[in-house]
Amino acid sequence: GAVVSQHPSRVICKSGTSVKIECRSLDFQATTMFWYRQFPKQSLMLMATSNEGSKATYEQGVEKDKFLINHASLTLSTLTVTSAHPEDSSFYICSAKGLATHNEQFFGPGTRLTVL
């Protein structure tokens, strides 16, 4: 099956700093990548959709200047949380979809962000 990785798996940062999370498709070309956020004991909420080479499309209520998404290649998308604050602490999960995956997204293992 298609494999998606995320790095780092856990990150702790100080308030006010920026954090970058990488999402890679390891064995397929990801034409579309999705970023989700999951608060403790809650469901996954779609933050944004990124298509390779295009600007990301953000869901309503998600601050695009706060959560910068770059999808510069067919195997890599990055999410940068800028000027992070404690309320940004969450579990961030990416997923990827490509021509080879048909109608299905493949999910990364997630990144636990803790902002002190």
Added chain:
Amino acid sequence: AQSVTQPDIHITVSEGASLELRCNYSYGATPYLFWYVQSPGQGLQLLLKYFSGDTLVQGIKGFEAEFKRSQSSFNLRKPSVHWSDAAEYFCAVGAQGTYKYIFGTGTRLKVLA
């Protein structure tokens, strides 16, 4: 707009008992439907999916689900639950075209020994 409802927030069953987790969806066309399982602090694992065809879908770990268009449901079942099945279960609907997924709120399964 698409939406997913998982009516049961928590379910507790005894080991060896049967299980049914409910999922109802709202979508204008034939949806893509998924069930995922998530253990604490972990990512999502796909249990099964429905795109088209046979409405009874077999998945991993002995799970199955049945798509019922008339009831807009995609309930997950397992005939005999194991203690290792204790986890959070999410139903998701995928939209044709955008391929966006909408997740239900999840059902937390507890298994009694």
